[in-house]
């Protein structure tokens with residue numbers, strides 16, 4: 001019953017944070033919500049900046065405090081550059097997750113929309129090319145869960161950048177070593193890209209990814225079988241892409257419940273992130289965490 005367990009644990013986290021807020025009114029004016037994964041994704045390296053707000057005096061930061069594994073930290077983030085806090089849509093907390101049932105067999109399912117009845121959508125951000133300093137600020141301001149499908153060759157020059165994003169609700173998942181086209185490649189080639197890429201992320205971040213996105217969204221049966229053999233639970237495509245601030249829809253003109261939205265760590269990150277959030281907001285949906293909807297195979301077998 002992973003969903004029930006997560007929900008219960010989240011309620012405990014909410015309760016603990018509520019108590020802290022009562023005791024520490026210095027948070028001031030900002031509604032605060034923990035990442036949807038708070039507690040579910042252990043942090044291997046507690047941030048050196050992690051301190052209780054009461055010990056750092058009045059915060060001049062406009063951002064809400066971050067929560068990592070139940071720990072409250074004052075976040076010394078500088079002001080936004082090129083965007084305003086008021087540009088960020090405000091969402092309520094996501095509804096209780098509805099974990100899907102994974103199909104039997106030796107391949108992971110390949111999804112571009114999660115079957116949900118709740119009004120949620122899933123924002124995913126890929127590759128990790130540009131380590132834009134606005135990213136943690138946007139995540140801190142938006143307070144929404146996101147899933148990052150990261151390519152290890154692309155992020156190895158700044159591994160801590162992405163570790164830091166986990167404080168704000170980001171969960172790191174697998175997207176190969178060097179971002180090759182996988183479809184049609186040999187068993188050994190795909191195994192190295194999928195399994196070793198996953199293992200590297202596990203070593204760097206202390207949590208082994210459970211989800212996979214094949215580069216370019218291209219896969220074959222070997223891809224899905226090897227992802228399954230490597231302990232991954234599902235692979236994902238998308239229903240919307242965001243590039244240069246424009247949302248492109250594969251179906252219709254609005255985000256549908258359960259849709260997976262794809263964007264990248266590209267030069268227009270700020271525009272893309274805000275456009276994605278606006279599209280979700282305009283559709284009457286709330287960002288939810290993909291990992292809450294895809295059960296861990298270890299707990300379902």
Ligand SMILES: [Zn+2]
Nearest residue numbers: 126127215216
């Ligand atoms: Zn990619």
